[in-house]
Amino acid sequence: MKKQGLYDPAYEHDACGVAFVARLDGRRSHETVDRALRALGNLEHRGAEGADAETGDGAGILVQMPDVFLRGVVPFELPPPGRYGVAVSFLPQDAERRRLLEQTLEEAALAEGQQLLGWRDVPVRAEEAGSHARLFAPAMRQLFVGASADLAGDPLAFERKLYVIRRVAERLAGEELVIPSFSARTLVYKGMLTAPQLARYFPDLSDERFASALALVHSRYSTNTFPSWELAHPYRLIAHNGEINTLRGNVNWIRARESQLASELFGDDLPKVLPVIRANGSDTAMLDNVLELLVLAGRSLPHALMMMVPEAYEGRPDVSDEVRGFYRFHECLTEAWDGPAAIAFTDGTVIGATLDRNGLRPGRWLETTDGWVVMASETGVLDIPASQIRRKGRLQPGRLFLVDLAQGRIVPDAEVKQEVATRRPYGEWFEREHVRLADLPRRAPRELHEPLRRLQLAFGYTQEDMKVMLAPLAANGEEAIGSMGNDTPLAVLSERRPLLYSYFKQLFAQVTNPPIDPIREAVVMSVRSLVGSERNLLDETPEHARQLVIDNPILRDDELESLRQVDSQLFKAHTVDITWPVADGAEGLDPALERICAEADAALADGANILILSDRAVGPERVPIPSLLAVGAIHHHLVRAGTRLQAGLVVESGEPRSVQSVAVLIGYGAAAVNPYLMLATIAELVDAGRLDLPRGEAEERALKAIGKGLSKTISKMGISALSSYCGAQVFEAVGLSSELVERHFTGTASRIGGIGTLEIAEGALARHARAYPAGSEELLPVVGLYAWRRDGEHHQWNPETIALLQHAVRGGGRPTYEQFAQLVNDDSARRSTLRGLLRFAEREPVPLDEVEPAAEIVKRFSTGAMSLGSLSREAHETLAVAMNRIGGRSNTGEGGEDPARFGDERRSKIKQVASGRFGVNIGYLANADELQIKMAQGAKPGEGGQLPGHKVDPYIASIRFTTPGVGLISPPPHHDIYSIEDLKQLIYDLRCANPNARVSVKLVAEVGVGTVAAGVVKANADHVLISGHDGGTGASPISSILHAGVPWEIGLAETQQTLVLNGLRSRVWVQTDGQLKTGRDVVIAALLGADEVGFATAPLVATGCVMMRACHLNTCPVGVATQDPELRARFQGKPEHVIEYMFHVAEDVRRIMASLGVRRFEELVGRVDLLEPDRALEHWQRRGIDLTNLLRAPDVPEGTPLRRTEPQASPLADALDWRLIEAGGGRFEVRNVNRTVGGLLSHHVVSRGLEGEWRYELHGSAGQSFGAWLAPGVELTLYGDANDYAGKGLSGGVIAVRPPEDAAFAAEENVIVGNTVLYGATAGRAFFRGLAGERFAVRNSGASAVVEGVGDHGCEYMTGGRVVVIGPTGRNFAAGMSGGIAYVLDLDPARCNLQLVALEELEEDDERTVRELLAEHVDRTGSPVAERLLAEWEPARFAKVMPHDYKRALGLTVSAGGIGFLGTETEEAA
């Protein structure tokens, strides 16, 4: 499917199940293939189906060349194994086209001197594929090519030659010719199939002669269903479950490296394979392309992977010096391909898998006593008796799992890496050659050559920059916090000519990959940056390490001078003046850009390897080029010229002064930034007494704050290393012309057109004019971007609109509402929003009384997710009561709900499930009409949240199952959603918890949200919410409020177009929200594709909110967003106010419907033909905005549903729980396909109020989410092992997992349960006799557990409960842990994150707790380890991991006689 409207295939994502099977003895057998296919079948639930249920997203298998089989089926003679290669080809069905492409391939082979042996048609059973897949099925043929005599003895050279042939043919043939594999060693079969279809579709795979010693299989889950056979995995070397977040940068960098590539092995052939990356591939395909080149150019597969997907090695004593040296050296060669990834790889001789540095994908392996190794995304994919299992493990963050068939063994990670790392003295090379910025001679910083105030004016500084941004930055060492949403115009619509940075919206991870928590998981973050010229990627020499290492990319003035005046043979800096003469006017900018690019060329030719882009020359006669434009222009110019890697770009500019501005500069290729004017301004603030700090300290804190902010920014996209973020362009431009973007920000999405260089230049000149000439004491302008100011930026919520809305619902009635609506619609919207630029088409009206009544329309309204905690109880309940009375829906937000509200009109129909899982237990879930999974929030997508301790009063704490006075952290990601198949699993879990509720997924608009939404629908959601970027928040860094996400108009239109194109629209309700206020807003939302709409700020204003923006301060003077009892008493809102507002809006909607001739709301949905750009408004057309794509009707047959018309199919029909419920207890077999065992059962128990005991004994490998939401009285004992998410949301039940009785392995040394166990558990007990994976007991708030060892990040964000660990712990234990207690045996303090906790000795109470739990552990799991510990009781071996706040709060609880609330004495820093 081609790009159409807002849909762009470049934003597709995929995820999946992956597995391999190998025989250690290297013997080829058909059984290997057979087992792999069986494993694949058992991973089917991780893949997905499209609109047509039989069509899969893709499945495939990679095997060793099945020589015996092939000899048997081809009619021609084959040379000995290894001397022929097979090109597996996807060809067009059209015979003529096919022949042409075949000729291309043949000619390429001949031209490279190889022999053509013949073609074979791969037999297929077409009827086995889905109808959709069949439509696009290629003809699959295999071309056999014999090695020329000179290559016959050199298998690697032959492989290389086959690769060259393939690349030559691919380039000549273009997209039509697809060659899944072309090797003498391996063979790939794949297609747009489901896992079970694969073997049926290709009869070859069932042939007994079809033998291999290893087999790699993959089942794909794509976010949409556009046909692609090519994108199925495996590729030539890898199969991948994951996502490359830095892809765009990686691709650009590879392209930049191509001009320097040289390889003795390839010789003259190298140019033939360029470009390295085949266009239109997926991220995996591109990763495979590069990996393939590296391997064929001489590096081993583990070596290449260690380069491309390095682990986090800093500060780790367990990493050897050699390995550390290896990583450091290779950082100079290439940036990491960063993102969550489980990569299974093979070259036909070794097979293995590796995991990204943060362990964001699951992988479980086992070795049998008879020499088989099985690795898969889940345990239990093959039914292997416990007695035959020798050992079991899991893939670990950054670790390689390698099976070497030649050696016949699993090679430990450390051994593989040590071997690779000691091939050359990499560490020595690095130490010898690299230069640290800190080691360069210090130089005196330059003085400002113009008065400070003039520079500030010329660079557009405002009074607010000083007061709201810079002063807090320097004072607190943190970015300023704000609240509520952004109601100011898009940059392109603003009258105030915002800086270019403001046009760039930060992209963020949602669903398909997780954002990272840069604070609690700092261990994986790195902000180091390298400057210098890079060398040939395919070679390795000491000189490759000649890079300048910069530890913090924000340079002080003296550091910049050190760089500029660097005086060595290695480094040469050239400063490019990025200003242009004022006299040249706005037309002067384009020539200036040409000039700086030419200057950069000349400097490189002259040997410079550091380019400093400087606007220090600004003055009366010279105006600065916006620094971002200068960076983009030079970066892309050099990329195009193939010289980009000869130098690093450093920006010296007066313009950047915020986290966002620095982030965009780096995102477009700058390695470091010297914000000299920001630093000078901070010094001014100190001198003026505005900061009570010495200059040095203020500067230090500001730099630290920007560094922290950068970490946070890159982590929003799930990127952990700044070097990978550099040039990764993870931004969407809103309001820039396509010419500008194509030239200077190549590859960035910019979907509504906008301004070009001329308007940018005019803005720069206007700012310059403010500074020159003018009075000497000119004040900085007041802009009112954060807080409304009369003469400043427009805000949709302003004194007039707020007052009118409040008056309208307090007696003013319809006339006042209409005044309000008119003000919002006519005046402000046209200056603020995209919908303001639209108008309704002229239609034959219908009488108003024929339009469906307002009482029906309001049922489509809901209020936004605002937690009790962010809102006062009074405000929260007012909204709920109002929405219930009108048949709409209110939303709990992420804060649970008082069970007392379940039965009455204060109940919120929508129960939100967010990353903190506060208050989420089976009772909560069972009492919902809708369960909403919050993937992101408009005000701060990609970020978590924090409720400060002083807002956690006893009531709030009781509802969230936490401790009063203890602050609560919501992590940025849901730790059970790292991918789309994880989301599918959570949806399944929620369906079990409440089969009657509809499941909703909340997304935030950004480019690609449509494909994510398609994935969500395929994950079986009933409802998807597209939030605009402008939604509200209780507290968020200001840069997030302003600079992340895009308007809902774009996101909604993209979603509608993508879902309709996919045939998925009919199965899902689509809702939108984000600053909706009037009937006009609602109708436009409907026409763009929304079945329903949400409101948040407006109903709050109706109840009395005056947009104080003090939500984060707990001082809301109208009692809306505060927990202060005195202030809560001031709340004057009533449900009637909200009801009246909703009805005004609905009546407004009706009047518009009548004018459009539409009688029923559902007839509005998706009718973009009823909208048109308002040509009467000229200002935005002058600015080049083009709404064609927004209003594009998808190209689909007449009658294709544009709205929800049918329900999703229920996935619960074959759930094991039905049998458990029926039996009421007993013994059952369980397999990995049995997911969420106990969930439905718990719903059954809770919703019927059943008492009693429900005991089950289960045998086998349980699927994901074993024991999720387990209700009190339910006890599951599993003999076998379990996958990820066991005990998720445990609500009072008991889980025990123990090895089968006949297990041959030592339980305590083997993995028994997967990652993210007991996530969000609220009560109950769990016992695991064996090792658990990463993030054990994450965000546990009340369960008790015993486990015999955990991976990284154990007990993360825990707020309650007791955890006993009687085995090894991974890194970063107790990060973000604010409550509960962990008892850890033989804890290495270095593995504990001591930000929030202290390590203590056990007291008497503790000993009793631990002993009781251990005794129960023995009782339920038969653990000999626990038995021994009890017998030889040594409490001193345990460390008590105790959170500071929790201890304080518990202490107060005692002293205050059980009240325990800390009061409001702790003020939050603003």
Place this chain on the structure above:
Amino acid sequence: MGRLGAFKELGRCGPPERDPRERVNDFREFVGTLPLSELRDQASRCMECGVPFCHSGCPLGNLIPDWNDLVYRDRFEEAIRELHRTNNFPEFTGRLCPAPCEAACVLEIREGNAVSIKQVELAIVNRAWEEGWIVPRPAQTRTGRTVAVIGSGPAGLACAQQLARAGEDVVVYERDEAGGGLVRLGVPEFKIEKRLVERRLDQLRAEGVEFRFGVDVGADVDPEELRAAHDAVVVATGARVPRDLPVPGRELDGVHFAMEYLYDRARIVAGTQERGLTAAGKHVVVIGGGDTGADCVAHANRERPASVTQIELLGEPPASRPDDLTPWPRWPMKLRTSYALAEGGDRSFAISTTHLSGEGGRVRAIHWQRNSGAPPFDLVPGTEESRPAELVLLAMGFLGPEAALLERLGVDRDNRGNADAPRFHTSAEGVFAAGDARRGQSLVVWAIDEGRRCAAAVRSWLDGRGEAEPTFLSEAAVRAAE
């Protein structure tokens, strides 16, 4: 942003006033400001709202939250800079403005709790004068163009100052003998001491403004010649046509418009005139319940009258904010008792004057009847009443600008009789209007705002950029966008 939560702990404290019994004995100002520490406490109550309704309630758009915070932090020098950003004459507004900002303060949602904004404003500017921070700021370069401003009230002065600072040569024509308009001669000395006005005039002079007092354009200068002599002309003559009382007996001696009395008293207090209208020993009746009426009552109180009575046509408003009529943040139509009545005098509401009677051509009594309190003010039968009245002052508001000059200048008028100049430029080429002459009788804050924005319009026109866009931007912002 003030001190977090201070508004919960500290109550509002208004400005200190001298004892009414004492102050009626002199003409010195009677309103002060709190001592510094208390004042800063008061400023700390400001929450620096995300949407500051005070700032919106202020016609000048004063950056109230910003300077409240600066006062709380004891940064007066920065505060005066922020204050002057929007307001040329804070010492006028800090004394004379009724403070719609305070009515709109978010803390005023609970009535009676507003931040004492006006007092903070006054304290800032007083301090700034004391410290010598307020100095002339002449333009560094001059444009060589000249602009005539007719009228030296707050609108004319603000316009003149803005233009002069931008480098225009400005000549202010004022028919009275001194500058300041109503602030100089209409408002009593005890509300604003005239030396303060003079001090500002000195600043304007130092910035290059030329004043021609005692020059009545239209009488002393031919308007056509004036237009020819200047690149632009600004009419800022105020809305000085008073509303009359068409009842029998209006023609009697002793019945005067309020301004006649106030001007006489002002000149006598200033020592520039010896005799004039007086209330001494008389029964005084002031018709009209507004500020002008109050000033008449106050002046009369200082003359030892036999009695003072103030009557108002409208009915008595409720004692607290009527949320059904004027909900927050609108200006509340509620009962206010003027400073003047605190010093002496009676007042009555819902009074319709039926006629005046006299002896020997001099007024002796006023006759009135109660009315319904709201339009159409039906008289209540049987409520006829007479009071002795020897000085009757008509303070019932103003109808609009004087017509003659506007006609001579060729300026069209709108249906209320004001100069028709929606974007400050009138129908006559190069002639602008600002202040009450354009918008009708209004507050001093509006006058200053009009003057400022008119200056921007004049400059825009002079620069050949045509009429300024109907703008929501301040001059600074407009300039920034240029």
